[in-house]
Amino acid sequence: MTLIVISLPKTVRFNYHYVQGLPWAYSELIAPFDFAILKTDQELKAEKDQSLEQLIPFYALSSKVSDSMQLELKRSFDEKWLMKYQNSELLLKENTFNIVQHLFKEVSSKGIISAKENVKNKPEINILIGNHANRVKSSSVYNLQSAQKKFQTEIGYANNIDKNLALDVLQNNLFINLKYDQETTTKNQDRILSQLSLTQGLIQKGERIIAKGELVTAKEFQVLFSLENEFNTQFGGSNKFKSLFFGQSLLVLLSIGLLGLSIWYFDPNILKDSRQVMLILSAILIVIIPLSILIQSANEFILIFPMALLPLLLRSFFEEKLTLIIHLITVLIMSAFVPDAFQFVFLQMIAGIVAVVGVKDLHKRGQIFIAAFLIFLSYVLVYIMLLLVMDGSMSKFLVFNVYLFAISAILTLFSFPLIYLFEKVFSQLTNISLLELSDMNSSLLRELARKAPGTFQHSIQVGNMSEAVIQEIGGNPLLVRTGALYHDVGKTYNPRYFIENQITGLNPHDELSYEESVSLIKGHVALGIQLAKKHNIPDAIIDFIRTHHGNRRVEYFYQNAIKDLGKKEVDVEDYTYNGPIPFSRETAVLMMADSVEAASRSIPKPDEDTIGHLVDSIIESQIKAEQFINSNITFRDITTTKKIFKKFLLNIYHIRIEYPK
Numbered sequence: 001m002t003l004i005v006i007s008l009p010k011t012v013r014f015n016y017h018y019v020q021g022l023p024w025a026y027s028e029l030i031a032p033f034d035f036a037i038l039k040t041d042q043e044l045k046a047e048k049d050q051s052l053e054q055l056i057p058f059y060a061l062s063s064k065v066s067d068s069m070q071l072e073l074k075r076s077f078d079e080k081w082l083m084k085y086q087n088s089e090l091l092l093k094e095n096t097f098n099i100v101q102h103l104f105k106e107v108s109s110k111g112i113i114s115a116k117e118n119v120k121n122k123p124e125i126n127i128l129i130g131n132h133a134n135r136v137k138s139s140s141v142y143n144l145q146s147a148q149k150k151f152q153t154e155i156g157y158a159n160n161i162d163k164n165l166a167l168d169v170l171q172n173n174l175f176i177n178l179k180y181d182q183e184t185t186t187k188n189q190d191r192i193l194s195q196l197s198l199t200q201g202l203i204q205k206g207e208r209i210i211a212k213g214e215l216v217t218a219k220e221f222q223v224l225f226s227l228e229n230e231f232n233t234q235f236g237g238s239n240k241f242k243s244l245f246f247g248q249s250l251l252v253l254l255s256i257g258l259l260g261l262s263i264w265y266f267d268p269n270i271l272k273d274s275r276q277v278m279l280i281l282s283a284i285l286i287v288i289i290p291l292s293i294l295i296q297s298a299n300e301f302i303l304i305f306p307m308a309l310l311p312l313l314l315r316s317f318f319e320e321k322l323t324l325i326i327h328l329i330t331v332l333i334m335s336a337f338v339p340d341a342f343q344f345v346f347l348q349m350i351a352g353i354v355a356v357v358g359v360k361d362l363h364k365r366g367q368i369f370i371a372a373f374l375i376f377l378s379y380v381l382v383y384i385m386l387l388l389v390m391d392g393s394m395s396k397f398l399v400f401n402v403y404l405f406a407i408s409a410i411l412t413l414f415s416f417p418l419i420y421l422f423e424k425v426f427s428q429l430t431n432i433s434l435l436e437l438s439d440m441n442s443s444l445l446r447e448l449a450r451k452a453p454g455t456f457q458h459s460i461q462v463g464n465m466s467e468a469v470i471q472e473i474g475g476n477p478l479l480v481r482t483g484a485l486y487h488d489v490g491k492t493y494n495p496r497y498f499i500e501n502q503i504t505g506l507n508p509h510d511e512l513s514y515e516e517s518v519s520l521i522k523g524h525v526a527l528g529i530q531l532a533k534k535h536n537i538p539d540a541i542i543d544f545i546r547t548h549h550g551n552r553r554v555e556y557f558y559q560n561a562i563k564d565l566g567k568k569e570v571d572v573e574d575y576t577y578n579g580p581i582p583f584s585r586e587t588a589v590l591m592m593a594d595s596v597e598a599a600s601r602s603i604p605k606p607d608e609d610t611i612g613h614l615v616d617s618i619i620e621s622q623i624k625a626e627q628f629i630n631s632n633i634t635f636r637d638i639t640t641t642k643k644i645f646k647k648f649l650l651n652i653y654h655i656r657i658e659y660p661k
Contacts, residue, residue: 032208037226099154145596209224210224280314303379438481553576595618596615
């Protein structure tokens with residue numbers, strides 16, 4: 001519990017849930033402090049767009065390029081003049097160069113811009129020359145095409161010059177010297193946007209914000225949103241750590257207490273098993289710790305967290321009711337810290353139910369993938385439903401949230417390796433492990449079938465009978481079936497001393513004393529436990545080996561010993577199994593099935609009456625011997641068990657039930 005409290009976010013939350021268009025469900029709300037009303041996203045966007053429309057871009061004029069190009073202009077002019085006139089016509093040369101130089105300076109000083117730069121959509125631009133900026137009309141700058149037209153027009157009006165040579169020199173020396181200055185424009189844009197006010201109006205301390213039952217309009221919604229934002233700013237830190245820690249401790253204590261009561265009500269045996277208790281608490285921690293970190297570091301990605309992983313994990317170890325209760329309590333604990341508690345609780349509870357239903361009986365890995373898909377589908381459907389209920393439209397639908405749901409569903413697949421890890425760490429069994437253990441090709445079962453084929457067939461029949469009963473009265477059918485396969489595995493040693501494996505008609509017990517025979521018979525339990533541990537069989541299966549004879553007597557040899565030696569000469573303890581007696585519904589049913597199936601083989605001419613009498617007498621004798629006092633099995637369950645056993649044996653021996661004429 002301490003780890004849970006420590007891992008929870010240590011921040012104070014705004015404890016009101018409000019939806020635009022719905023009535024205010026709380027008492028009258030008074031402003032606890034002064035706060036500014038934030039502008040809506042739409043208002044801020046409109047102001048931002050308006051400011052950006054008025055933004056005047058900056059273009060840098062390269063004076064160094066202009067100077068170097070003037071030298072190139074003079075060299076080009078002299079070269080072309082020399083080729084055409086040699087060194088004659090000096091006056092004409094001077095007049096022509098003067099007009100060329102004048103036009104070049106005029107155009108380059110105003111700036112020549114690339115045709116790709118569309119400055120016509122801005123009435124003005126800023127021209128940077130060094131660190132100085134001049135605001136000019138965008139129509140005053142030139143591009144290569146407009147500069148050529150300027151040259152053609154001006155030269156056309158000039159006299160006493162070589163117009164063709166002048167135009168040729170100017171056109172061949174045109175260059176772009178005005179380029180867009182992204183850095184300066186961006187800085188100016190950021191400066192303008194930073195000056196925009198994020199607020200509009202002020203709510204003073206003590207001012208009424210909204211009354212109970214009053215409709216939350218767009219105006220009230222923005223005021224409440226502003227209050228929540230300011231509240232989180234002022235109280236979102238750790239300045240109230242002690243009070244917060246105390247409150248969280250009470251919350252967790254109450255939640256874990258309710259969880260304990262629920263476990264005690266549905267399955268009190270869990271509280272007696274420290275490993276199962278630790279498994280539950282560890283599973284809760286595996287969810288709470290990373291979710292708390294996500295809330296504090298990136299709460300906008302809360303939807304990505306695979307909360308449904310918890311019921312997928314727990315369902316492999318516990319019943320549906322208990323799994324849902326644990327999931328519900330965990331969701332409620334975390335709902336006190338997530339930004340949108342209503343949506344969080346609704347999404348995660350539906351997903352948890354879908355997860356439990358999706359893996360009702362987890363026997364195959366593919367069921368995890370099916371469950372993950374169903375979880376994703378439930379997330380999306382519930383998300384759409386909440387949008388329609390809360391906003392009345394799909395205008396706020398975000399595809400990004402669907403991506404988060406998909407990632408969350410994929411992350412639930414990690415439940416499979418977690419199931420395996422928890423199974424090993426806490427020594428618990430899942431249905432998948434039971435399926436693996438019940439595989440007839442396992443080394444231990446193959447050895448039993450080879451050395452003691454009669455015992456092996458007996459074990460299969462006991463498993464079938466026990467499974468049929470548990471399916472009817474409740475319990476884990478796969479567990480009892482697997483336990484039945486291993487319950488007599490100790491008979492792998494000395495198999496010929498057990499009647500079901502004697503095929504020659506010779507009984508080796510005829511050559512032994514009663515004490516020696518009983519020692520061999522009783523020894524199959526201890527040998528079975530030893531053999532099972534050697535093959536790493538889980539304790540839950542070994543329990544069937546320990547308890548299938550309880551603390552009953554080996555009645556056949558005990559009665560013969562009394563008959564031959566006298567009751568005073570026989571120590572009953574020597575003829576009694578060491579126990580323990582069955583302590584669960586499954587182990588109790590297996591004890592009954594084991595005795596009934598074994599005894600039924602000795603009936604010379606089985607019929608409905610003899611089988612009915614056999615089943616009743618054996619189970620009644622076990623009840624009188626108090627073999628079931630530690631098992632959670634009722635008389636109704638025992639009556640049902642008898643009926644199923646009788647029907648099962650009748651089918652085995654192909655006996656038709658006689659109907660009244």
